Amino acid sequence: MTETVERPVPEAGPAGAPVRPPAGPDLGPEPDVEPALEAELDLAEATERPADAVEPRREGRLRRILHRPRTRRGFFALLLVVAGFAAVAAFGTMTAVAWTETSDFCGRCHQMGPELAAYQAGPHRDVPCAECHVSPGIGGWVNAKIKGTKQLVQVLTGLYPKPVPPPDHADLPPTSDTCLRCHALGSLATTTVLTRTEFSTDEANSRQFVGLMVRPGGGDPTNLQRSVHWHVLQDVEYGSAEANAHKIDWVRITRSDGTVEQFIASDQITTSDDATPDLQHLQATERARRMDCLDCHNRVGHPIPNPRLAVDQAMVDGKISPSLPYIKQQAMDILVGDYPSVQAADAAADSLRDYYQLHYPLVATQQAAAIDSTVAQVKLIYRLAATPEMKVTAKTYADNLGHTDSPGCFRCHDGAHFLVRDGQVTKESIPFKCDTCHTFPQIGAVASLPLGEAPTTHADGLWVFDHKKVATSADPGGTTCGQCHAKDYCVNCHRTGAVNVTHDDMLVNHAKVTQQAGAAACAYCHQPAYCARCHAQPVLPGGNEPQPSATTGLAWPLITARAGT
DSSP: OOOOOOOOOOOOOSTTOOOOOOOOOOOOSOOOOHHHHHHHHHHHHHHHSOGGGOHHHHHHHHHHHSOOOOSHHHHHHHHHHHHHHHHHHHHHHHHHHHHTTSHHHHTTSGGGHHHHHHHHHSTTTTSOTHHHHSOSHHHHHHHHHHHHHHHHHHHHHTOOOSSOOOOOGGGSOOGGGTHHHHOOGGGSOSOEEEEEEEEOSSTTOOEEEEEEEEOOOTTOTTOOTTOTTHHHHSEEEEEOSSTTOSSOOEEEEEOTTSOEEEEEEGGGOSOTTOOHHHHHHHHHHSOEEEOOGGGTSTTSSSOOOOHHHHHHHHHHHTSSOTTSTTHHHHHHHHHTOOOSSHHHHHHHHHHHHHHHHHHOHHHHHHTHHHHHHHHHHHHHHHHHHOBGGGTBOTTSSOOOSSSSSSOGGGGTOSSOEEEEETTEEEEEESOOOGGGTBOOOEESOOTTOOOSOOOGGGGSTTHHHHGGGTOOSSOOTTSGGGGTOOHHHHHHHHTTSGGGOOGGGHHHHHHHHHHHHOHHHHHTTOOHHHHHTTOSSOOSTTTTSOOOOTTTOOSOTHHHHHTTO
8 A cells, every 4th residue: 555645735935935845754856847748738739730730830940040130240141141042053053054055065965966076177166056046135045945945855755857957047046146246247358369279180189279369348338249248238038949048949139229120040930921920929939038148158157078178188288198199089989978887988988098009009009108197087087077877978068158069159140040020031140250259260370360350341241252352362471461361360261171162153053062162161151050041951061950070079060170170
């Protein structure tokens, strides 16, 4: 039986005096009931409080950890800490966004390998991708990210196109926000002399200098007739059924005085007496594009190396030995080939050793090191110009700057885009003479390039045929012609074969004259489209569409004639 000990009730002391228990037997220290009481209260709260009401309790604990500043100095210290974290977060976000607009980010997708390699080898390799591909402002940025998301989905699903098509120029920012920010038309030189060294495809790889004077125009709107940049100094529109505009069907020019001139391609004419329906149909079915910098400089951001020019430069630098017979021809045949893989292209390059061993065994023995160097250089050029896994070859992306390896300028200046006046097709066409944009190309010594404007006597359209009445020989020395032209200037033209064409007989018997002179002589001045105005079938090398040469791979035989091959 448990004994119960009764504690006496303490008596109340005087006012304000502490109450002390009466003396009694010593029962040990009094038990601490506070922790037990807190535990019971917590248990009761948890039982009565719903589960979703636990957060205020946590907020109370967080508040006990993070004390609100009690002084002004503490408040400012907290403000600085918060601002610091915000600045770091903002800087990190901005850095990440900026990185997404660099070549390092854009080139991480393997299908962009050809474009990235061309960009890094081009003149704009220090310009971020977004400078040319993203329009200024938040709208351009959002639009670019939406397109980038679509491309990311293509990468993840493996449904990206091969090869990757170049962007439509209409989807790029206007050139006023890109090109003209650095390249003002008014700052361009009025004339530019271009020279380079090229090699023929004959056995000796004949070395020759090529020079011509280009007329950029310098942004002078009063001198538009002999200016490369005439197209962007005026309001010029054109239409094409192709996204890459490799074939242009109509051109519309709005002059500064408000007059409008329209030209139509010969193969789009149904009835020459009334071409209005043809023009209306083309303009209704094809999008009108205003000509700007990108219509000619379409590869300026990603210039895929031109194999022909790359081989010439390698031969100038001694990386490909010009002493190897037919090396220009053999290298070009390899580089313009379509191979399933880089390994297959390397095997084609390695076959150069077998070629010289078979056809030139002495050369193969004495110049083995030069052949090895050539093989290595051809492999390098191929890697820069082609990517087999993306189905990209040296001919995939046509460069419209010029007309040596693709139609380029000849898309309009082919002699087959005719002026339509009052609905009728006239004989007047878009200018297509050599001296429209540059001087006659000089092959050989380049010191005799004629500078300045041509004399009035050259304005005659038949001057090229009638000048022999004034210049009685190929040596202009001692005549007024000698003031501007040296002997090599005349010889350059005379050796092309073009002078062998008897133009007096062309009207009634041009087929026989063409055969006697050789089609290459005609192709020196005329493009296939010129003959296609009357002929349904091609009558010049290359036909109505550019076809690669069997030996050089060049799209237009005009250049092989110029090179004297």
